[in-house]
Amino acid sequence: MSRFSRRDLLRAAGAVGAGASAALIAGPAHAGTGDRRDRAEDQKSFFVAMDGKDSNRGTQAAPFATPEKARDAIRAWRQGAPGRATAPVTVFLRGGTYRRTRSFTLEAQDSGAPGRPVTYAAYNGEQVRLVGGVDLPATGFEAVSDEAIRNRLPAGSRDIVREFDLKALGITDYGQIVQTGYGLPRTVTPPELFFNSEAMTLARYPSTGFLAVGQVIDPGGNPRSVLGDPDKMAAEFAKGATFKYTDPRPSTWTDTSDVWMQGYWFYEWADGNLQIKAIDPAAQTVSTKTASMYSVKAGQRYYYYNVLEELDSPGEWYLDRATGKLYLYPPSDLTGASVQLSLLADPMAVxxxxxxxxxxNLTFEGSRGDGIVITDGTSNTVADCTLRLLGGRAVTIGDTSVSAGPHGGSGNEVRGCHIQATGQGGIALAGGDRATLTPARNRAVGNEIHDYSRLQLTYSPAVELAGVGNHVANNHIYDAPHVAILFRGNDHVIEYNEINDVVKETNDAGAIYAGREWTGRGTVIRYNFLHDIVGSGGSHFASGVYLDDCFCGTTAFGNIFYKVDTAFQVGGGRDNVIRNNIMLSSGRSVTLDERGLNWAAANVAPGGAWGMYDMLAAVPYQEEPWRSRYPNLVNIADDQPAYPKYDVVEYNALYTVAALSIAPSARTYGTVDHNLTLTADPGVVTVVDGKPALGNDDLIAAQLPGYQRIPMKRIGLS
Incomplete structure (x- = not known):
């Protein structure tokens, strides 16, 4: 994982301009008495520095020590004279590393005014790091001397592994590993270790790859089967599983009291962890304390982790919570290395x-929770920041767990940020009013987001959308095991993004994904470049755009697919439009099935497991503005709702990709026409230095009347 990204290089190119902007915000260094009086009424600057004191005045010469003091100083300053309540204010943080032991919290009284914000910024391009953990000095790492511990370590590791006494630094709260995964609520992660800004791996077996579940003796509970009933789900979770292990290694471990397993226990798109209850070496079985969401199935992938006896590879570590001793197999020389342990469980900023x-231009890193959480906010901006090495998300705006997307406010923006190595996703954008279809217009624009689901492997997207009318544009999203953009709700716009090398560890999943809702209409997916998306193999495949399980009303226009397993997977939905897209050098082009008429018929029916009628009843779909906006939804219940009606597939160009696969009922009730299969490379994608780059669509436009040119130069980071 490179420490310098494409976004970093673009930012460096503009550093001179950024410094000039900072100087303009600060105002002139020397001004007459009249100028100072005007500035006191119109704007104010405060300074925070590593060598500051909160008893200082907060000037550049006498800075504060904490942003909290600057926040409180703004409150006091505003009360001093009329007009200050709406004056723009800037808090400049001087370069350095600020250890955070609590959330930096702002309330309504800390707001700015339209066009006159309260800004917290790095001063003049200096590097400002807000860190939710503690540095572990290299001198504190010592050889392992306890013979009992040495005997548990692999023979080849005993003289390499180093231990650190956390209690000697006063660290006594080590958190706990808890059950997480598909279908479970997001939780605060346990502490993590970072070495030179790289996340280390809890000692695991095997060190890479997976094992296969052997014969299942008891599959355990199936919480998903009683979804919606908390008491029944809890009862199912309490039923642990038992299965045979095919590799005898667990039989050699001394202490399995805090050993866990991470796996895809039933489906390849649903991950989760399970704590071991017992290992029976004689029977070669392992039992778990709780159930997986869908129970456990033979042949599925998993690995063991948090195993001291498996501390055998560079970059692995282990924390003994009973003694407070941390053990590390250093990935490189400890001398001069930066070693951090994340501790802060709360969001870094609220x-x-x-x-x-x-x-x-701030860096948020090394924390167990989210970077920034914005609730019920309006016109807030996170710009040109780095958010990395976090256990949760980078930025959370509102609640994206439900289609309504509550508490997202409006007009908030995450712009030009570098988001890297987060545990549970990148950016969450909620907001808007579904009853009135009022858009929130929250935006994620021009961000570089990668390696963003280290801990929660599935359904932890780079960008997650809910509510109404949010916008995702010009981001570069790459390197992740599962989905890139997930949306629910209505009328979002997803455009000009480059997405590649996602869905790397899963299948039956999509880079851009939505599923199981008739009412989630109006989203437009346009002018995105998706490439090198091939999944982990198996009977299912990775898709570029996946409208799963009868999802409806989405328009995909002008997207480019290159080396993608399946460009479009449409799972029996209605009113979807796939128009003017280019599909190149891929496996499948468009697959549009009729699952609502066969294997999924019971799920779509009234009272079915997918709850389609319940979600329909939850919105005013027969009233305005829904009635005018989505006319085919008004009478859906009386219009054979299980049929894939009114879908449109037209004016798409295909080259070295399988032909369209459209179910008979979709052809009968929809439009499939004016699609072009090319016999020669149209020159849309060329490979430069091993990386695909966009060319032009002149040859397609010449051969396909009605096709509209794609603005390729606008695609990607801006």
Missing amino acids: LNGCSNVTFS
């Missing part, structure tokens, strides 16, 4: 009911 607040 904006609660704030408006017009900006974070600019």
Whole structure:
């Protein structure tokens, strides 16, 4: 994982301009008395520095020590004179590493005004790091001397592994590993170790790859089968599983009291972890304390982790919570290395009911939870920040767990940020009013997001959308085991993004994904470049755009697919439009099935497991503005809702990709026409230095009347 990204290089190119902007915000260094009086009424600057004191005045010469003091100083300053309540204010943080032991919290009183924000920014291009953990000095790592521990370590590791006494630093809260995964609520992760800004791996077996579940003696509970009933689900989770292990290694471990397993226990798109209850070496079985969401199935992939006896590879580590000793197999020389342990469990910054607040050019890192959480906020901006090495998400705006997307506010933006190595996703954008279809217009624009689901492997997207009318544009998203963009709700726009090398560890999944809702209509997916998306193999495949399980009303226009397993997978939905797309050098082009008429018929029916009628009843789909906006939804219940009606597949160009696969009922009730299969490479994608780059669509436009040119130069990071 490179420490310098494409986004970093673009930012460096503009560093001179950024410094000039900072100087303009700060105002002139020397001004007359009249100028100072005007500035006191119109704007104010405060400074925070590593060598500052909160008893200082907060000037550049006498800075504060904490952003909390600057926040409180703004509150006091505003009360000093009329007009200050809406004056723009800037808090400049001087370069350095600021250890955070609590959330930096802003409330409604800390808001700015439209066009006159309260800004927290790095001063003049200096590097400002807000760190939710503690540095472990290299001198504190010592050889392992305890013979009992040495005997548990692999023979080849005993003289390499180093131990660190956390209690000697006063660290006594080590958190706990808890059950997480598909279908479970997001939780705070246990502490993690970072070495030179790289996440280390809890000692695991095997060190890479997976094992296969052997014969299943007891599959355990199936919580998913009683979804929606908390008491029954809890009862199912309490039923642990038992299965045979095919590799005898667990029989050699001394202590399995805190050993866990990570796996895809039933489906290749649903990950989760399970704590071991017992290992029976004689029977070669392992039993778990709780159930997986779908129970356990033979042949599925998993590995063991948090095993001291498997500390055998560079970059692996183990934390003994009973003794407070941390053990590390150093990935390189410890001398001069930066070693951090994440400790902060709360979000690093919380904006609660704030408006017009900006974070600019700051780094948030090394924390167990989210980077920034914005609730019920308006016109807040996170710009040109780095958010990395976090256990949760980078930025959470509102609640994306339900289609309504509550508490997202409006007009918030995450722009030009570098988001890297987060545990549970990148950016969450909620907001808008589904009853009135009022858009929130929250945006994620021009961000570089990668390696963003290290801990929660599935359904932890780079960008997640809910509510109404949010916008995702010009981001570069890459390197992840599962989905890139997940959306629910209505009328979102997903455009000009480059997405590659996602869905790397899973299948039956999509880079851009939505599923199981008739009412989630109006989203437009246009002018995106998706490439090198091939999945992990198996009977299912990775898709570029996946409208799963009867999802409806999405328009995909002008997207480019190159080396993608399946460009479009449409799972029996209605009113979807696939128009003017280019599919190149891929496996499948468009697959549009009629699952609602066969294997999924019971799920779609009234009272079915997917709850389609319940979700329909939850929105005013027969009233305005729904009635005018989505006319085919008004009478859906009386219009053979299980049929894939009114889908449109037209004006698409295909080259070295399988032909369209459209179910008979979709052809009968929809439009499939004016699609072009090319016999020669149209020159849309060329490979430069091993990387695909966009060319032009002149040859397609010449051969396909009605086709509209794609603005390729606008695609990607901006």
